[in-house]
Amino acid sequence: MDIIKSCFTNYGFQPIETPSFENSETLMGKYGEEGDRLIFKILNSGDFLRKVNDVMMTEKDSIKITSKISEKALRYDLTVPFARYVVQHQNDITFPFKRYQIQPVWRADRPQKGRFREFFQCDADVVGSKSLWQEVELVQLYDAVFSKLKLNGATIKMNNRKILSGIAEVIGAEDKLIDFTVALDKLDKIGEDGVKKEMREKGISESAIEKVQPLFSMQGTANEQLESLKDLLSASQVGMQGIEELSFIINKVSQLGLETATLAIDVTLARGLNYYTGAIFEVSAPEGVSMGSIGGGGRYDDLTGIFGMKDVSGVGISFGLDRIYLVLEELDLFPSTVTANTKVLFINFGEAESLYAMKAIKQLRAKGINAELYPDNAKMGKQMGYADKRDIPYTILAGGNEMEAGTYTLKNMKSGEQDTVQLNGVIQILS
Amino acid sequence: MDIIKSCFTNYGFQPIETPSFENSETLMGKYGEEGDRLIFKILNSGDFLRKVNDVMMTEKDSIKITSKISEKALRYDLTVPFARYVVQHQNDITFPFKRYQIQPVWRADRPQKGRFREFFQCDADVVGSKSLWQEVELVQLYDAVFSKLKLNGATIKMNNRKILSGIAEVIGAEDKLIDFTVALDKLDKIGEDGVKKEMREKGISESAIEKVQPLFSMQGTANEQLESLKDLLSASQVGMQGIEELSFIINKVSQLGLETATLAIDVTLARGLNYYTGAIFEVSAPEGVSMGSIGGGGRYDDLTGIFGMKDVSGVGISFGLDRIYLVLEELDLFPSTVTANTKVLFINFGEAESLYAMKAIKQLRAKGINAELYPDNAKMGKQMGYADKRDIPYTILAGGNEMEAGTYTLKNMKSGEQDTVQLNGVIQILS
Numbered sequence: 001m002d003i004i005k006s007c008f009t010n011y012g013f014q015p016i017e018t019p020s021f022e023n024s025e026t027l028m029g030k031y032g033e034e035g036d037r038l039i040f041k042i043l044n045s046g047d048f049l050r051k052v053n054d055v056m057m058t059e060k061d062s063i064k065i066t067s068k069i070s071e072k073a074l075r076y077d078l079t080v081p082f083a084r085y086v087v088q089h090q091n092d093i094t095f096p097f098k099r100y101q102i103q104p105v106w107r108a109d110r111p112q113k114g115r116f117r118e119f120f121q122c123d124a125d126v127v128g129s130k131s132l133w134q135e136v137e138l139v140q141l142y143d144a145v146f147s148k149l150k151l152n153g154a155t156i157k158m159n160n161r162k163i164l165s166g167i168a169e170v171i172g173a174e175d176k177l178i179d180f181t182v183a184l185d186k187l188d189k190i191g192e193d194g195v196k197k198e199m200r201e202k203g204i205s206e207s208a209i210e211k212v213q214p215l216f217s218m219q220g221t222a223n224e225q226l227e228s229l230k231d232l233l234s235a236s237q238v239g240m241q242g243i244e245e246l247s248f249i250i251n252k253v254s255q256l257g258l259e260t261a262t263l264a265i266d267v268t269l270a271r272g273l274n275y276y277t278g279a280i281f282e283v284s285a286p287e288g289v290s291m292g293s294i295g296g297g298g299r300y301d302d303l304t305g306i307f308g309m310k311d312v313s314g315v316g317i318s319f320g321l322d323r324i325y326l327v328l329e330e331l332d333l334f335p336s337t338v339t340a341n342t343k344v345l346f347i348n349f350g351e352a353e354s355l356y357a358m359k360a361i362k363q364l365r366a367k368g369i370n371a372e373l374y375p376d377n378a379k380m381g382k383q384m385g386y387a388d389k390r391d392i393p394y395t396i397l398a399g400g401n402e403m404e405a406g407t408y409t410l411k412n413m414k415s416g417e418q419d420t421v422q423l424n425g426v427i428q429i430l431s
Numbered sequence: 432m433d434i435i436k437s438c439f440t441n442y443g444f445q446p447i448e449t450p451s452f453e454n455s456e457t458l459m460g461k462y463g464e465e466g467d468r469l470i471f472k473i474l475n476s477g478d479f480l481r482k483v484n485d486v487m488m489t490e491k492d493s494i495k496i497t498s499k500i501s502e503k504a505l506r507y508d509l510t511v512p513f514a515r516y517v518v519q520h521q522n523d524i525t526f527p528f529k530r531y532q533i534q535p536v537w538r539a540d541r542p543q544k545g546r547f548r549e550f551f552q553c554d555a556d557v558v559g560s561k562s563l564w565q566e567v568e569l570v571q572l573y574d575a576v577f578s579k580l581k582l583n584g585a586t587i588k589m590n591n592r593k594i595l596s597g598i599a600e601v602i603g604a605e606d607k608l609i610d611f612t613v614a615l616d617k618l619d620k621i622g623e624d625g626v627k628k629e630m631r632e633k634g635i636s637e638s639a640i641e642k643v644q645p646l647f648s649m650q651g652t653a654n655e656q657l658e659s660l661k662d663l664l665s666a667s668q669v670g671m672q673g674i675e676e677l678s679f680i681i682n683k684v685s686q687l688g689l690e691t692a693t694l695a696i697d698v699t700l701a702r703g704l705n706y707y708t709g710a711i712f713e714v715s716a717p718e719g720v721s722m723g724s725i726g727g728g729g730r731y732d733d734l735t736g737i738f739g740m741k742d743v744s745g746v747g748i749s750f751g752l753d754r755i756y757l758v759l760e761e762l763d764l765f766p767s768t769v770t771a772n773t774k775v776l777f778i779n780f781g782e783a784e785s786l787y788a789m790k791a792i793k794q795l796r797a798k799g800i801n802a803e804l805y806p807d808n809a810k811m812g813k814q815m816g817y818a819d820k821r822d823i824p825y826t827i828l829a830g831g832n833e834m835e836a837g838t839y840t841l842k843n844m845k846s847g848e849q850d851t852v853q854l855n856g857v858i859q860i861l862s
Contacts, residue, residue, distance in 0.1 A: 009771040010796045012803030019549055020451070020535065043472040043501055045539040049493045057488045062480045070474055094820040096806055104451065108476040118450055131806035133785060140793070256789055340440040354564060358687055362571070365441045372443030375527055375562030389525040 001102060004122060004319060007145045008100040011137060013124050016099045018081040020106075021072040028073070030080050030306065038107045040117075041070040074106040078121045079303070079316075086127060087307040095128030102321075114322060125316030127303065132245060135279045135299065136252045138317045142283055142295060143261040145319065150333050152260040153286035154294070159269035160246045161276045161298070163229065166239015167215075167267070170232065171208035178270065180204060184215060185268040192216045215267060222250045225265050245278060277301040281317055285327045294320045294327060340370055343430050344394040344410075345387045348374040356403050357396070360423055369430045387413055394430065432533060435553060435750060438576045439531040442568060444555050447530045449512040451537075452503040459504070461511050461737065469538045471548075472501040505537040509552045510734070510747075517558060518738040526559030533752075545753060556747030558734065563676060566710045566730070567683045569748045570694055573714055573726060576750065578690040581764050584717030585692045585725070590700035591677045592707050592729070594660065597670015598646075598698070601663065602639035609701065611635060615646060616699035623647045646698060653681045656696050676709060708732040712748055716758045725751045725758060771801055774861050775825040775841075776818045779805040787834050788827070791854055800861045818844055825861065 005015070027039055048069045049057075056065055075081050078101045086093065102122045111117055124141065126134045139156055146154045164181070168174040179202035183195050190198075195216070199209055214232040218225050226247050233239030246265065253263050261283075269280050271293075278299030285291045297317030304312045328334055344364065346357035357373050364371040374383045387395050397409040402420070409420045410429060419425070436446070458470055479500045480488075487496055506512050509532045517524065533553045542548055555572065557565045570587055577585045595612070599605040610633035614626050621629070626647070630640055645663040649656045657678050664670030677696065684694050692714075700711050709730030716722045728748030735743045759765055775795065777788035788804050795802040805814045818826050828840040833851070840851045841860060850856070 006771075009773075010799070010801050012773040012801060014772075020537070021549065037476065040476070041474040042505075043474050043497065045468065045471070047493045049491045049496065052491070054489075054491075057491060058485075060480045060483070060485075060488060062478045065480065066474065074473075094817060096817075098803070106451070118452065126806070129806040131779075133779075133789070133804060133806050136789070137804075144796070252786060252789070255786060256793055340437075341445075342440075342443040348562075348564075355683060355686060358564070358567070358683070362687055365575070368441070370441050370443060372529070373564060373568075375557070375560040375564050386525060386527075 001120075001122075001321070003148045004145055005100075005102065007141060007148060008124055010144070011098075011124075011141050013098045013100040016082075016085065016101055017103055018075065018078075018085055018101070020074055020104075022075055022081055022084065024067065024071055024073045026084055027076055027080060031076055035076060038109055039076050040074040040106045040108050041066060042072040042074065044069055044071055075103075076107060077105050078103060078123045078318075080306075082123070082125065083304045083307055086312065087304050087309045090309060096126050096131075096134075097128055098124075098126045100124040114326070116322070120321045122319040122321050123297075123316055124318075125314055127312055127314035130313045132248050132279075133252070134315050135245075135249045136256070138281065138297065138315065139249065139253050139261075139263055140256065140258070142281075142317065143258040146261055146283075147259040149324070149328065151286065151324070151327060151331070154261045155284045156261050156263050157266035157269050157282045157284065158246060158249065158263065159266055159280040160242035161278055161280060162238045162242025163233065163246065163267060164242075164270060166233040166236035166242060167212065169236045169239065170211050171204060173204075173208075176202065176204050176208075181268045181270045187216065218265075218267065222254070222263070222265055223247075226250070229267070242278075249279065271296055271298070275300055279315060285323075286331075289327050289330055291323055291327050291330075294323045296320075342370045342372050342390065342392045344369065344371045344396055344426075345383070345390075345392045346371065346373045346396045346398065347380065347383050348377045349397075349399045350377050353399055353403065357398055360396070360398070360408060360426070363423060364427065364430065367427055367431065369427070396426065432551075432553075432752070434579045435576055436531075436533070438572060438579060439555055441575070442529075442555075442572050444529045444531040447513075447516065447532055448534055449506065449509075449516055449532070451505055451535075453506055453512055453515065455498065455502055455504045457515050458507055458511060462507060466507060469540055470507050471505040471537045471539050472497060473503040473505065475500055475502055506534075507538060508536050509534060509554045509749075511737075513554070513556065514734045515738055517743065518735050518740045521740060527557050527562075527565075528559055529555075529557045531555040545757070547753070551752045553750040553752050554747055555749075556745050558743055558745035561744045563679050563710075564683070565746050566676075566680045567687070569712065569728065569746065570680065570684050571687065571689070573712075573748065574689040574692040577692055577714075580755070580759065582717065582755070582758060582762070583691040586715045587692050587694050588697035588700050588713045588715065589677060589680065589694065590697055590711040591673035592709055592711060593669045593673025594664065594677065594698060595673075595701060597664040597667035597673060598643065600667045600670065601642050602635055607633065607635050612699045612701045618647065649696075649698065653685070653694070653696055657681070660698070673709075680710065702727055702729070706731055710746060716754075717762075720758050720761055722754055722758050722761075725754045727751075773801045773803050773821065773823045775800065775802045775827055775857075776814070776821075776823045777802065777804045777827045777829065778811065778814050779808045780828075780830045781808050784830055784834065788829055791827070791829070791839060791857070794854060795858065795861065798858055798862065800858070827857065 028036055052065055052068045082101060102120060104118050105121050106118050109115055109117060142156050164177060168177045171180055183198040187195050196209055212232060214228045218228055226243060229243050233243060250263060269282055271280060271282060276298035280298040281296055282293045283295035285294050295318060299315040301313045303314045346361060348354055354373060361371045361373060374386060393413055395411045395413060402408055407420050407422055408426050409418055410426055411418045459467055483496055483499045533551060535549050536552050537549050540546055540548060573587050595608060599608045602611055614629040618626050627640055643663060645659045649659050657674060660674050681694060700713055702711060702713060707729035711729040712727055713724045714726035716725050726749060730746040732744045734745045777792060779785055785804060792802045792804060805817060824844055826842045826844060833839055838851050838853055839857050840849055841857055842849045
């Protein structure tokens with residue numbers, strides 16, 4: 001999270017946090033029927049049944065009673081609270097508004113491996129500008145974060161809603177678009193004939209399949225692929241606009257260069273179809289790691305419309321923190337101690353020795369070296385065991401001899417080596 | 432929070448986080464009747480009324496029905512979840528266990544100025560050691576945090592539950608102890624006679640008041656005050672033990688020295704009387720700032736007893752983040768921008784110029800300089816206004832001339848000064 005945050009501010013994004021609670025009406029109806037069910041509702045306090053009439057009590061209709069006994073709910077994602085925030089503070093916000101938000105969300109799902117009832121979401125969005133430079137920056141931002149995490153070889157896949165609209169025009173039916181992209185997505189696995197067979201089964205016409213023939217041979221560089229798309233969608237105005245947008249982004253990114261990620265066109269990418277209006281992003285983990293997407297996002301032209309503020313274009317990306325965590329773990333990319341661990345433990349030999357130790361500890365701490373004293377004059381084995389279990393790399397043994405000489409015996413817990421040095425020496429070794 | 436966290440790890444405390452939800456039975460009954468009422472309950476999902484029988488539905492008893500329709504609740508403080516955590520993970524934890532926790536808690540209070548339904552608590556505790564060195568360290572930790580926050584002149588007041596028990600013995604009744612300390616606390620305001628009058632009104636006997644006469648003349652250094660206490664409590668074994676503990680802590684702290692805080696004895700300090708068993712801490716803001724305590728804590732010998740794990744002694748302190756925030760604000764101690772703000776905004780003059788800008792931005796970001804491009808080729812005034820409103824200290828104007836010469840015109844937004852330099856010059860100025 002620290003790495004992600006530092007990249008966000010490096011790119012000019014500012015943090016916001018919103019309350020855990022939203023009014024129920026802010027959330028309900030925004031995530032579909034399934035979503036409504038999975039929203040955690042907070043029971044009103046006090047005599048919450050007072051507002052429920054006796055007829056309703058007899059009916060025992062849980063759904064009907066909910067709105068009478070619960071007015072607040074826990075946030076379900078960061079997007080809707082963000083939209084509410086933008087609308088509410090529209091007069092105080094400087095647009096374009098670049099914000100990031102890393103907070104937990106809650107979902108009343110059955111908990112299982114990799115699915116929690118409370119988990120962190122991590123979003124970066126810009127609202128109030130239609131500039132495609134934002135998309136360019138978000139690709140760079142993905143690249144920066146994954147490079148800093150040493151998660152080299154991530155693929156940032158891009159598509160554009162307008163290209164999908166163009167394809168829908170070509171195949172003659174928007175309602176077949178999902179079936180179409182799902183089938184096309186299997187090209188690598190089941191081959192051209194397999195895909196075409198599936199398309200026919202889904203009711204896509206022979207003439208439509210013929211028209212989109214170029215999609216089956218999308219190969220070569222991004223620019224070559226864009227040329228294929230131009231051939232295919234030349235008759236569709238919206239489709240051509242999508243290609244132009246995608247070209248701009250790919251072109252600029254290629255001129256600026258990426259560190260470790262790869263940017264690729266994927267016309268089968270259709271996430272958030274009813275939501276995104278322009279660019280669509282999805283990030284897949286480095287090859288060889290079996291994990292779904294570790295990030296995604298896109299441009300939406302009407303985030304705040306649900307709250308009555310029209311025509312606010314935005315574009316955003318999110319990071320799948322839980323999955324990124326699992327990938328880092330699988331690839332053994334976490335440092336052995338992520339949090340700043342204690343660097344040195346002073347062994348406790350009694351009161352006078354402890355005071356001697358505490359004076360040194362004070363100096364070490366002032367130098368930013370994390371140090372602690374074992375609190376009790378316990379057996380040596382127990383104290384050493386504590387250092388071991390806590391992964392503390394150094395111990396200091398300072399008894400009567402050291403006190404007299406004004407020295408400290410510093411033990412490297414890994415190598416077992418010991419050095420008797422003055423405090424300056426300790427600071428030098430531990431810094 | 433960053434400063435507090437860095438001090439915590441500097442002192443060997445490790446972070447833990449617990450889920451927002453606890454089982455209702457974990458929380459209920461732990462905070463008294465008022466607390467039970469203020470705990471936010473989560474409505475069960477699905478058909479939550481199924482488990483409620485028809486008789487209960489007709490009765491409409493909100494309290495009785497609560498446990499049938501709600502199994503989870505939001506954490507109310509960090510102490511009970513921590514106790515639950517220690518008991519649950521007792522076999523995996525290395526004791527003494529030094530943990531800190533900074534997380535929001537929720538209370539169904541009526542929101543008002545300075546009181547929120549969601550707010551952060553910030554605790555540091557050590558469990559599994561009775562060593563008084565922990566108390567010494569916690570005093571140092573308070574001093575370190577407040578000094579780093581530049582909140583100089585905080586007073587760390589200390590008392591000991593055992594001294595209070597000794598006083599109770601002397602006045603002849605434990606049940607009068609609160610009345611006694613409340614009255615004594617007014618010594619500065621209403622004088623010795625006023626205090627004695629109030630004590631008599633509360634039913635404290637004349638002979639008791641006579642016996643505790645030394646408390647009215649507690650003056651001088653900490654050591655002199657400790658001597659007065661010894662005279663007073665010489666007949667009370669528990670009282671003398673409390674004095675010994677307090678002496679140890681005050682002595683050691685004085686030998687180690689504090690940076691900016693003052694440690695003081697306050698025998699009227701009785702917070703958490705039913706909870707603390709040894710040291711009691713309370714921190715007051717620097718003189719002249721009207722604010723209640725900005726921190727407090729103490730030693731408890733039975734934190735985990737409520738969950739069936741006996742004899743685990745612990746000692747902890749908490750920081751009142753909201754109040755500390757208000758004090759810092761009142762004393763104007765916050766830096767002008769707390770979060771890492773954008774250092775430089777590149778003005779957008781069009782596509783070619785933007786690409787030129789983005790190439791420079793990439794270099795600046797790699798050097799850790801937070802930089803951004805205004806996304807649209809808007810009017811200069813609008814772009815400059817954005818930099819102003821965002822408090823961005825520098826802008827860069829790079830048009831055709833600069834592009835040709837490979838330079839950048841850097842404008843200091845405060846002084847209005849402009850310099851046309853190469854990228855290295857920009858990096859040098861902004862670093």
